[in-house]
Amino acid sequence: MNNHSKSYRLRALSATLALVFASDVAWAVDPFAVRDIRIEGLQRVEPGTVFASLPFRVGDTYNDEQGSAAIRALFALGLFKDVRLETNGDVLVVIVEERPTVADVEFAGSKEFDKDVLKKAMRDVGLTEGRPFDKALADRAEQELKRQYINKSLYGAQVVTTVTPIERNRVNVTFSITEGEPAKISEIRIVGNKAFSTSTLLGLFELDTGGWLSWYTKSDRYSRAKLNADIETLRSYYLSRGYLEFKVDSTQVAISPDKEDIAVTLNITEGERFVVSGIKVEGNYLGKEEEFKSLITIKPGQPYNADLVTGTVKAFKDYFGSFGFAFATVEAQTEIDRTNNQVALVLQANPSRRAYVRRVNIAGNSRTRDEVIRREFRQYEASWYDGDKIKLSRDRVDRLGYFKEVGIETQDVPGSPDQVDVQLNVEEKPTGSVQLGAGFSSAEKLSLSFSLKQENAFGSGNYLGFEVNTSKYNRTVVFSSIDPYFTNDGISRAFDIYYRSQRPYNDQGGDYQLVTQGMSLRFGVPFSESDTVYFGTALDRTTIKPGTNIPAAYLAYAQQFGYTSTNLPFTVGWSRDDRDSTLAPTSGRFQRFNSELGLIGDANYVKANYQYQQFIPLAKLYTFAFNGEFGYGTGLGGDPYPVFKNFYGGGLGSVRGFDQGTLGPRDVTGSSIGGSKKFNINAEMLVPFPGAGNDRTLRLYGFADVGNVYGENDKFDLSVARASVGIGLSWISPVGPLRLAYAEPVRKFPGDRIQKLQFQIGTSF
Template identity: 30%
Template sequence: MKLRQLVAAGVMLSSASFANAATSESEFVVEDIRVEGLQRVALGAALTYLPIQVGDELNPFRITQAIRSLYSSTHFERVSILRDGNTLVVRVAERPTISNIIYEGNDDIKDEQLQESLDGNGVRIGEPLDKTVLTSIENGLKDFFYSIGKYNADVTAIVTPLPRNRVDLKLLFEEGDAAEIKQINIVGNKIFTDEELMKDLELQFDTPWWDFLSETRYQQQTLQGDMETLRNHYLDRGYLRFNVNSTQVSMTPEKDGIYIAMNVAEGEQYTISGVELVGDVLGHEEYIEKVLPLTPGELYNQAEVTYTEEFISKYLGRFGYAYPTVTTVPEINDEDKTVKLTLSVDPGKRINVRRINFNGNSVTSDNVLRHNVVQMEGTWLSNGLLESSKNQMSRLTYMENVEFETIRIPGEDDVVDVNFNVKEQPSGSFNAGIGYGDRTKLSLQAGIQQNNFLGTGKQLGLNLSTVSYQRSAQITYNDPYFTIDGISLGGTLGYSEFDGSDFNVIQYNSKRWSVGANIGYPINEFNRINFGLTYANVELYNTGYYEQTEAFYNQFRNNDPESPIDYESYLASISWSRSTLNRGLFPTAGSSQRASFSITTPNSDVNYFKSVLDSKFYFPLSRNQRWSVLARLRLGYGNGYGDINGNEQILPFTENFTAGGADTLRGFENNSVGPRGIQRIPSVSLTGPNGESYPGDPSTDVLNVYQRSQGGNAMALGGVELIVPTPFVDVEMDNTVRTSLFLDVGNVWDTEFNYDKYKDLRINSADGDGLLDYSDWKLYRSSAGISVQWISPMGPMVFSFSRAIKEREGDDAKFFTFNIGQTF
């Protein structure tokens, strides 16, 4: 550094000597100007920085001005002014142009952060290099490393000359190891112990080996934050006179350790003697005074004071007063240790919205976002409406983050623009699933779902499945903005072939194709109602014999048990949905409910109804909502109604509820929970002369109980999840990666099953399963484990590690499940 300073001083002395040479003679009138040494800078540009023209009379003062002006242009490294007769000669050496910037050895500072710092100093590729700036950059970077405890760090700027007056600039970093905190001492505390105060601090020392998330490296900014945390700890408990008198940070001689000492004065507790509301609160004094948390006679609490100020500001913002000033003035009485709080309110001017803008939406059109904005242009600004608009946009599954800001218009004190800054996330997904079961073996499925087709907000999906048990294709479409009022219109077209012998259900084959349409109406920003109608044609064949299915088969067969069954249905449905979730994907606060009821029309070949209720509640446990609890419940019931051709209608077994798997009961094989298929084998007591058999006593019949699931017409599933920060993942990834600890519980049962009819029969099951009372809703299952969900470029991925807590005879428990394209 000293060598560079000597060189710079020499340059300046050289310039001064040229100036003296030019001024040693008498003053003269400039007849011509000649500039020498220009390479990159144009002659005309150089002359604009020279405050001398032909015909001017020169003197020492004007020559000094010219030199300063040329240096201020930042283009020149050296400047000399000479006289050749009556010609003024300006001799310059241009600053070299930066050809490349290289960073080497930087771990704690990213290249992008370094470039931002250099841009602020005018150091960028293609610009002239001011070598005098490099020293301040080096020192600034060293100060940064010192602030994070790296006292052995060094930064060196290396300039390598290149042809054509160009240079390469390399910043060489030697960061070294950060000094660890050896000890933190809090001096002067008598009311609270060191342990009570230290547990709230971010900086720690002498932590156990397993607590690898603790911050033991010294960081100046973190220390400042811990001092504020310490102050808030006392102020929130009434210690109004608390103060951190001094802070000492000392190093070990090796510069690898830090000792921190904070000297505090605790003072005494103060109680609130009175609360007075002054100023203009727009006639809402009575309401505000009722909801204020500040109460005379209670201990002073700084957090409640801050909350009160924010509450009043937000409340006034609902009426268009976006920039109120709320100030709490304390009147402290040290004699009786009380404080009177005066809340001074100035609402300011009422603000009108001129324009609403959207930034960051490279895919989604402005019109789609504007459909979700309830704050209108040309009306009074309302913080409540802005928050509602933000929440509605955040619930869109293709929005990762939404924020808003109000921008004042220059020259206007009552008009603002509102900018919504959004961050999109992939709206399309490649759905795939992979699994393995004792009966299903390897299963694969794939599909494409686009929830924001061409940025229009329309949903379009194509799902194909060619797993061992099913081949299916389905096209779905939904336009949530079919009308300007928010009426939606959609439809589905699907076809499937199913083979139950390769799945965890009773044996049957089916072919089904369907077509449907639905229309939705918004009730308000949280509630919506939908109507739908679906036509379906179903063919059943290769059906096995099971006790629970015979009643359904008999209404279609005419003494031919092998004949296929073909029926048509027209299913009308109505559903209600409500959502106050803070996000569409990975919400952490709010709730969602959906209730649906569907029924086949009387002209259908089968008459049945189904009802389902889904409910989820999110309870944030921390202010940043990285910790949250999810409680969920799913209920379902279905049955037949009326009779057809004298046959009492029941719920078709193809419409039964099933449970087990990633979206219902983790820890159990897909569709394995609930009633199982049973067969009753009549006993034989007599044989005729031609070998014919005659049934014997029904009480001696044999019952086969299979592991294959029959499903049931009733369902109750629930669970609780603790959502926690994902280890080793930055907080910025919370919207794409989620980790939770879960407890799942539930059951599927058959209200029409008659257990007394079979309980006394002898069981002869190849699977070794016993008979359970499948009409008993209390035969619940439960599991617990950990789940990790990731919104990957291919779509949502779910990894679950679980263990069955409560299982029944014949259940198929699974420890690990993995799915792509499914979230819950």
């Protein structure tokens, strides 16, 4: 063996041992000047990537220490399965073996998860198409899959990884999954409770041992995150009832050998119940101590309530914020008297420094344009920080209805102690909706309605809507468009084009029609943050098409004033909305007034309608809802009130239990023709659905309705009002809020048409 071959092999062995032992192994290799560097074995990796990782260049002096560093650097790239350095005279040869790349990742046997969810989890650990593959990466991916299934209580899930080599040094990775049955909670025990029964405390939990609705709520599936949330709920329950020193000593979760049953045990110490002996305020309150004291909600003599204390601290900070003190601190200190089981509260405040907002940042709006959100802001950049305006801005953005979550936070500006940035974080939701409605009756059998709405068309904040009603007796086609910021001052513009064909209900049928077609234009002018006044006009053309069984009232009106009536009515309206949610409100009030004045055209009349809604939270999960609606119309200038402008009552949105639109005066033919006056009052009590736990999207409600419709010459007479009671189901379904109601009329009269079962998707009352 010649000396050159010995040197060649010694240097390669030196580099390999340097990597294995991660230390500088000194071999008697003479340093030499590198005349050239060659790379062998590359397939997909660019040579520049290798050259950039080498600690030496052509012309540098090479030694074994540099060789060890080069091998470590190349392995650190994660691209190579093997790396060797060899020399050929004064030429350095870098020999690499690339790792295979992932061509495809597949999942077999997965039912609990959508494959896109699993692929995202794999991307998070680095296993995805086009990335280098190694066994350690596959092991991490397998453990991540098992973790995902454990989070779904599938503790018995098994994952087998299969790696299939294919051409061009690529591999297909397949995870074969056997999910098994989910582990279900068989027992939840609370040890140490004396003041409250176990059933009372377990009733606070999201987790339970299962019920007839567990297939929907999955409340009997163990989740560490849900258990932690339940523990916090338990702690809050005790702390809000005076148990200041309550604590959870330990949490034990035991799983059966077959991994299908889980037992949870909570060991708690309640401590003594403390009563507030007094409240003091200390610190700097900007000379407004009395104003701050008026914000204190907890009183001496009451049990200590951590929720009220937290609420008071927040109210103090918010009030400081309204004066520009964004960095104010308020600390609630407790002075405990264990002898008498009393606690004194000291609210220590430091307003710190006043600040102004440097920048308002928005994150999370991938679809909605920035300007749609920013125009709702009342806190402006480069102005003093105002906590009230920031809260109002957040509420206005939330009321747009475009986002699942809206959060706002302030961030310090490094190097500028008197500045803050306001960060608004939103999570978008689909703003298009399909609404369906149906009703059952002996005459119409099944009537359907359909609407397609886009509340945030193309992210512009504009509304587009299309509605169709296919009822046998009432057919409607309406196209609507609303621009909420037609002007920069917030004046909105709404435009409607409509076609309505109406045939009031009668047992004999008939082929007559009352056809209204036209268009309307109205503008909304905001007069305050919660009040908007609407002005508009419309062009109406109503035609009475005679036919069999036409109501005598329609025929008499047509013979006197003509079969076609063209009008240009003016509209004025007002609304105020301070509900906490438009989808599932639990508190707040909504009011709306609309009026229509017909002075130009073939009919002279005035028509007005007022609606009032109130939502009152009675407890965490119980809400009382009230709705009242009143309508009035009359003719002007000696003309009668036009019959085609009549109000109708009965059914959804009115008095449930009666056929839609059948209340009020009737023609001599027996047809329901509506009237010029109406009222309806609805009261509802919403409660949790049995077995659904604290799920607010699925609730039961009981209701009572009363109302009627009156003719132009009739007086409001409560003795002839119709009334009903019933129960219903409220569910915020994937296609919109669904309400199913079964009503039993409790005040009805001969000839009334009853419709006990009704449902609609996309309605409120």
